[in-house]
Amino acid sequence: MGLRGPGAKPKKTRKAANDNLRTVLPWEVEGLSRLERVVAFCNDMRVTQGKLAGTTMQLRQWQIDDILAPIYAEDEEGIRHVRTAVVSMGRKNGKTFLSAALALCHLVGPEAEERGEVYFAAIDKLQAGKAWAEAKAMLDAHPELSERVNIIRFSKEIEVIGDCQGKGSVLKAVSADADSKLGMSPSFVLCDEAGYWPNRDLFDAFDSALGARDNPLIVVISTQAKDDTHFFSEMLDYGLRVKDGEIEDPTFHLTLFAAGEKDDPWSYETWEKANPALGDFNSTAQVERMAAQAKRIPSKEADFRNKVLNMRVDGTVRFIAAREWNDCNLGPIDDKALEGRECFGALDLSAARDLTVFVLVFAEDDGSYTVLPRFFLPEFDIDGKSDTDRVPYNVWARQADARLTLLPGKVIDPALVAEHIADEAARFNIQAIAYDRWRIKDLERELEKLSVVLPLVPFGQGYKDMSPAVDVLEVTVAQQKLNHAGNPLMKMCAANAVVTKDPTGARKLDKSKAAGRIDGIVALAMGLKTAQGHAEETLPACLLDLAA
DSSP, rough: OOOSSTTOOOOOOGSOOOOOOSSOOGGSSOOOOOOHHHHHHTTTOOOOSSTTTSBBBBOOHIIIIIHHHTOOOOOTTTTTTOOEEEEEEEEESSHHHHHHHHHHHHHHHHTTTTTEEEEEEEHHHHHHHHHHHHHHHHHHHHHHHHTEEEETTTTTTTEEEESTTTTTTTEEEEEEESSSOOSSSOOOOEEETTGGOOOOOOHHHHHHHHHSSSSEEEEOOOOOOSSSHHHHHHHHHHHHHHTTSSOOTTEEEEOOOOTTTTOOOSSHHHHHHOOTTBBTBOOOHHHHHHHHHHHOOOHHHHHHHHSSSSSSOOSSSSSSOOHHTTTTTOOOHHHHTTTTOEEEEEEEETTTTEEEEEEEEEEETTTTEEEEEEHHHHHHTTOOOOOOOOHHHHHTTOGGGGGGEEESSOOOOOHHHHHHHHHHHSSSSEEEEOOOOOTTTHHHHHHHTTTTOOOOOOOOOSHHHHHHHHHHHHHHHHHOOOTTTOOOHHHHHHHHOOEETTTTTTTEEEEETTTOOHHHHHHHHHHHHHHHHHHHHHOHHHHHHHHH
């Protein structure tokens, strides 16, 4: 029989099988539960590389109890409720083997269905090829299963042949950097290291295609992403809310092994939290070596925390620590309760296609500040803008608490921004609006057309004016005197914020040095300083002397 494509194996049938092949495989034994069948299948796979190569891999109890048992739990009617399973842990904890074994379990094992579609998805073609190669090697090392499949190397596909479990099914390797994946009907998807995918497009394509199957499953296995705005971070946060009982969603399960922010990164106990295989097939000596280097070389510490301790951290030194910013989420803000109150505004106008921000700052009696931001972007090609900036503007635009307004057209229309500011001036008692001189003439012209007069105050963007504003922002956040209510765009800007210094030590927020948008934080710093300056002007002289 001829080859089916370059490098494909000839089709086989069970008639060609060797007489020594087992007639009943471990997961085919009667009386096993669903979980027991999955475990039996995985334990019958051979390790294909490393010091244990050639042996059958025995799943550890933590892999069974913490990962597989919740995913493959079924009710009295035999229905598995989990549709999306997220597993996150440090590197070198057996993710590759488990991923390949589960993919094969749904291709040709106890979880296989007739004409199923199994997908191995990774960040790029190279990584997807590695995952596929692991599955291929497992099949090659398994005499019974190798007789049931046809491997097509050039297209990275494995198809089930003959009259057996999963007949007509196919496993394909796909990459997250491809343009699109149309016409899919997945029965099982394994997303490998999704925390490093460039965007969520491939995941969403799979997720939206699950409806064609009765019992589909997506398993996402990855070390944490480096920032909060990545879609994998959003999945983890959602999973934690499900675990805490805040959200009821029996179709979603999270397994998370990670160090805490307050844990000592150099202690063995902390390493264990993120690495359940430590001291087993994850070498303690290797982790010790990496920890020693990270302790001596500051540039390696962030990478150690992310990849070994499975913490959400990147290597850039930020102006505002994530923990301090998160501590300033003091609860929801009621717009209507603020109507009529005195406040101070700040405006950061953008170029035609970028983020424009208008922030209102309300001083509270206890010395804290409530922040009410509004963000503007052109509606045209918002999906492309989301991809370019690698943040989900298209998702935030549908969330009321994100306070992102999409303006019609391809560019920011200053007339529409002026209308919004005029509306806010009618609702709130705005004492002053600090502004960057960039493009202010366009806005002033539109306000004049509306016959609206606002207390606009110029605010320089150099070191002289911005340094005091940076100081006020830093102290306000550090003392938890700010309530931003967890606004996701403000959080993005805070995470990206970088300051630079002049020879005298004065500081300013520097957009050119930032890894992403910081417009919201610039406007916030201007608003806080304007509010503080007004308070100082209205203090009696004796109190000013005490403050000094």
